Amino acid sequence: MERFDLIAIGGGTAGLVTAAGGAALGLRVALVERQKLGGDCLWTGCVPSKALIASAKLAYQMRHADRLGLTGAAPAHAFAQVMQRMRAARSRVAVHDDPQRFRDLGVEVVFGTAHVAAPNRVVVDGRTLESPRVVVATGAVAAAPPIPGLQEAGYLTYETAFDQETLPSRMVLLGGGPIGIEFAQMYRRLGAEVTLVEMLPQLLPREEPEAGTEIQQVLEAEGVVVHVGARVERVDRSDSGAKLVSVRKNDAEMVITADEVFVATGRRANTAGLGLEGVGVEVQRGAVVVDSALRASVRGIWAAGDVAGGPQFTHVAEYQAKLALRNAVFPFTSKASYTTVPGVTYTDPEVARVGLTEGEARERWDRVAVHRYGFADLDRAIVDGHDRGFVKVVTKRNGKILGATVVASGAGDLLMPLVLAMRHGIALPKLSQVVYPYPTMVEGIKRTADGYYREKLQGRAGRWLRRIVRVLK
Numbered sequence: 001m002e003r004f005d006l007i008a009i010g011g012g013t014a015g016l017v018t019a020a021g022g023a024a025l026g027l028r029v030a031l032v033e034r035q036k037l038g039g040d041c042l043w044t045g046c047v048p049s050k051a052l053i054a055s056a057k058l059a060y061q062m063r064h065a066d067r068l069g070l071t072g073a074a075p076a077h078a079f080a081q082v083m084q085r086m087r088a089a090r091s092r093v094a095v096h097d098d099p100q101r102f103r104d105l106g107v108e109v110v111f112g113t114a115h116v117a118a119p120n121r122v123v124v125d126g127r128t129l130e131s132p133r134v135v136v137a138t139g140a141v142a143a144a145p146p147i148p149g150l151q152e153a154g155y156l157t158y159e160t161a162f163d164q165e166t167l168p169s170r171m172v173l174l175g176g177g178p179i180g181i182e183f184a185q186m187y188r189r190l191g192a193e194v195t196l197v198e199m200l201p202q203l204l205p206r207e208e209p210e211a212g213t214e215i216q217q218v219l220e221a222e223g224v225v226v227h228v229g230a231r232v233e234r235v236d237r238s239d240s241g242a243k244l245v246s247v248r249k250n251d252a253e254m255v256i257t258a259d260e261v262f263v264a265t266g267r268r269a270n271t272a273g274l275g276l277e278g279v280g281v282e283v284q285r286g287a288v289v290v291d292s293a294l295r296a297s298v299r300g301i302w303a304a305g306d307v308a309g310g311p312q313f314t315h316v317a318e319y320q321a322k323l324a325l326r327n328a329v330f331p332f333t334s335k336a337s338y339t340t341v342p343g344v345t346y347t348d349p350e351v352a353r354v355g356l357t358e359g360e361a362r363e364r365w366d367r368v369a370v371h372r373y374g375f376a377d378l379d380r381a382i383v384d385g386h387d388r389g390f391v392k393v394v395t396k397r398n399g400k401i402l403g404a405t406v407v408a409s410g411a412g413d414l415l416m417p418l419v420l421a422m423r424h425g426i427a428l429p430k431l432s433q434v435v436y437p438y439p440t441m442v443e444g445i446k447r448t449a450d451g452y453y454r455e456k457l458q459g460r461a462g463r464w465l466r467r468i469v470r471v472l473k
Contacts, residue, residue, distance in 0.1 A: 004030045004131040007122050009114045012039020013314050014137035014305030016097060017321035023106040025329060030108045030129050032122060038097040039139055041314045044159045047093050049182060050346060051086040056189035057348055067385050077191060079167035116275045119300045132300055133328040136288055137321065138274065140267040140306035148234040153243050155261040167192055168259040172245045174232055176203040178345040180264035181215060185347050188224050195225040195256050197247055202228055204351060208358060208392060208405045211351050235261060269307045292335040294324040302328055316341055340423045342415055349389045350411035354419045355403030361394045369395050371428065373448040375408050380439035391448040393418065399427035399452055410441060417445050428452050
């Protein structure tokens, strides 16, 4: 039996951060991974998808160069080269997660299938590791809905799509969340005929309704056929090998013929085979149940990342890993807070949000104010040809920010002043008092904050101010 101060199970972001942080504190750390370090983010998520999105964006810009006064040119069909470029970029990033790098940090990297035999004992293919601190960070996997015929017909997910060498001519994507719409736009821009099917009445159902509407309009303008409020009844395979997707919408049924079906309807926590229930760890829908300190129901076990059932973002996995490590090592407890955690959908334009939507805010607060600004009026957006989108900030009446959404080119970056303001309790009008460089897209944040003052000047405060000014004359 080998003894460690800390064992991290899972070689994705949460496990890697836990292991590296523990080693930096001088602990003897074991990192257990079944296949290869890097997790979803490196191999089947953030890194490869954004590489393909970059290629697809350039292809779109080449076709539509006339929008900037240039002659458009259709790019040659080179899907294999696009995939090759993606894998090359992924390989460069993979250096950061190389096993030897972690060994050099002092981490014992153990490859194999982990089984939690006791709260302080992990068995990896017959090798027994023991520690008073175990952090479960095994991530999540793609989940497919129980659609009749889907398994038999075969389908792609984000886990298998990056193995493709040939671009399917016709694709049906199931699911209008971030993964579904990112892939729908990417495939369309690379030349495929794309149909997107979402069961709920809007795309991006967790975002502001106008964000989903804006992105649907963008996708449809680019040639994606979008069906919202539609349900897939079954999938069949024709004699020629094509996939026949039966969709019911508004009490009418249609059959969509495709070469591939891409399932993007959700993910589930990856705890199968770990043996957690056998040692008393509470698991719900596959996810480890944790408290605000990320402690599991059994002493000595913590969970971080997608397996803990919270927001499924790489940056959240990193945040949780640091918190779980801190709570596992030090006697005082720190609690997780997701109030100011941003999320970004990497379509073009991007959709970025932090905090509450307007609907969520109105459910919790009686007096809510909404401040909007459209990029169609912003100088930099106009000259760059990126004038689609808006800023929407939801506040209390005193300007305290409850949530914000930005739909724009580079929205993930533009959102950050609002994230910072929320994190440190800076009211929206304070952002109007900052000097912003001209011309920049971030001026959209300033214009939104300026709107707060304009609204005040139109109300009681403005009337009193005008009276004072007249008296002082």
